[in-house]
Amino acid sequence: MAAMRRVPCLGAPGPAVVTLLVVGLDNAGKTSVILDIERALASEVLPVAQPGQTRLRVDRFEVTLVDLPGGQRSRSAWRSHYGAAHGLLFVLDSSDLARMEEARKVLSRVLSHPDVSGKPILLLANKQDAPAALLPCELIERLSLERLVNENRSPCRIEPCAARRGPAAGPARPALQGLRWLLRAAPAAPAPPPAAAPPPAPGPRAARGRPAARRWVRGSLCACPRHSAAPLRSSPPSPAALSPRQGPAAPRRGCPRRRGEDGGVPAAAAHPPPPPPGE
Numbered sequence: 001m002a003a004m005r006r007v008p009c010l011g012a013p014g015p016a017v018v019t020l021l022v023v024g025l026d027n028a029g030k031t032s033v034i035l036d037i038e039r040a041l042a043s044e045v046l047p048v049a050q051p052g053q054t055r056l057r058v059d060r061f062e063v064t065l066v067d068l069p070g071g072q073r074s075r076s077a078w079r080s081h082y083g084a085a086h087g088l089l090f091v092l093d094s095s096d097l098a099r100m101e102e103a104r105k106v107l108s109r110v111l112s113h114p115d116v117s118g119k120p121i122l123l124l125a126n127k128q129d130a131p132a133a134l135l136p137c138e139l140i141e142r143l144s145l146e147r148l149v150n151e152n153r154s155p156c157r158i159e160p161c162a163a164r165r166g167p168a169a170g171p172a173r174p175a176l177q178g179l180r181w182l183l184r185a186a187p188a189a190p191a192p193p194p195a196a197a198p199p200p201a202p203g204p205r206a207a208r209g210r211p212a213a214r215r216w217v218r219g220s221l222c223a224c225p226r227h228s229a230a231p232l233r234s235s236p237p238s239p240a241a242l243s244p245r246q247g248p249a250a251p252r253r254g255c256p257r258r259r260g261e262d263g264g265v266p267a268a269a270a271h272p273p274p275p276p277p278g279e
């Protein structure tokens with residue numbers, strides 16, 4: 001297993017060096033999302049270390065985004081990067097309903113890998129400009145996201161976005177907001193379990209052995225009443241992020257927050273970063 005680079009604590013001088021993997025099915029928009037983030041932070045882009053990588057300064061972090069190809073044959077190579085990663089961005093084509101089950105299986109496989117379990121994951125619900133795009137609420141259900149992240153103790157946030165947009169850039173871009181959350185969560189993420197002691201198999205038995213497991217998600221993935229008892233932080237309105245087609249519309253399947261309903265993107269879903277190891 002590749003050694004995980006230590007991230008200096010927030011109080012330490014100098015930038016914290018963080019490696020984030022960008023994964024997801026082919027055509028999900030991974031490269032587009034990275035380009036979008038690069039455009040938004042144009043003045044903070046650092047010289048590139050290797051092809052397929054993007055280096056950026058984000059607040060006090062020096063971030064390397066590793067763009068991993070999502071084609072079926074390429075996915076087996078992802079795991080060789082897991083050990084060095086502090087967190088992951090999983091990009092999803094929210095409008096590709098035909099491949100949602102494939103995406104769920106891939107996400108499940110990623111999260112249950114011993115070198116990923118426990119690390120924070122930002123799920124970018126991309127292509128929200130497409131008319132058929134599912135909302136975060138619906139994606140949480142379709143992907144069984146609560147169960148997945150609970151079983152694997154991975155802090156998770158889902159953020160709706162549309163990478164293919166006009167040139168307007170701003171700090172409130174959803175992908176960027178999600179990235180900042182990921183960076184805050186990543187340094188506190190528990191170190192991957194040692195190879196000699198893999199975590200117990202997911203499921204109720206594993207949950208019993210880890211009393212804090214339910215804390216990782218319940219009530220915080222989404223701000224709608226179906227997923228949360230109390231309102232959570234929401235993204236500030238960013239009308240430019242969405243196409244005019246997405247005007248107010250009737251709520252779907254019990255989730256009251258629709259794209260564009262309040263002039264912005266539905267609430268981002270976050271839950272508290274994990275406690276430091278040993279807490």
Ligand SMILES: Nc1nc2c(ncn2[C@@H]2O[C@H](COP(=O)(O)OP(=O)(O)OP(=O)(O)O)[C@@H](O)[C@H]2O)c(=O)[nH]1
Pocket residue numbers: 024025026027028029030031032033068069070071091126127128129130161162163164
């Ligand atoms: N409508 C729409 N199209 C998008 C969006 N983001 C990306 N695309 C398009 O989706 C296609 C795939 O985007 P990529 O960024 O190449 O996808 P990828 O995930 O990097 O794909 P692989 O590298 O093959 O794994 C391109 O045609 C993009 O223009 C979006 O937010 N909305």
Ligand SMILES: [Mg+2]
Pocket residue numbers: 030031032067069070
């Ligand atoms: Mg790509």
